[in-house]
Amino acid sequence: MTEGLAMYAYRCGMCRSTSPQVHTRAAATQERYRHRKEFHGGYVPDGEKIIEPERFNFFDLPREQLIGGTILIAVLVIAATFRLL
Numbered sequence: 001m002t003e004g005l006a007m008y009a010y011r012c013g014m015c016r017s018t019s020p021q022v023h024t025r026a027a028a029t030q031e032r033y034r035h036r037k038e039f040h041g042g043y044v045p046d047g048e049k050i051i052e053p054e055r056f057n058f059f060d061l062p063r064e065q066l067i068g069g070t071i072l073i074a075v076l077v078i079a080a081t082f083r084l085l
């Protein structure tokens with residue numbers, strides 16, 4: 001997957017093919033519509049899907065960033081707590 005860019009694609013299970021990647025879900029939906037019309041006479045092919053980019057997960061970060069991020073959040077929470085007191 002290309003880093004930093006959210007990419008979508010349309011996958012047709014019947015044709016066993018995947019569209020080129022696009023930047024928006026709307027563009028992938030448009031590709032789905034075009035594919036259904038052109039290759040399946042407007043019918044919905046079995047096993048079709050929109051491939052979405054994986055959502056950001058904090059725990060997928062590299063270890064040093066995970067530790068750094070946790071310390072940063074802890075410092076901000078502590079600082080905010082003492083400021084309120």
Ligand SMILES: [Zn+2]
Nearest residue numbers: 012015039045
């Ligand atoms: Zn198809």
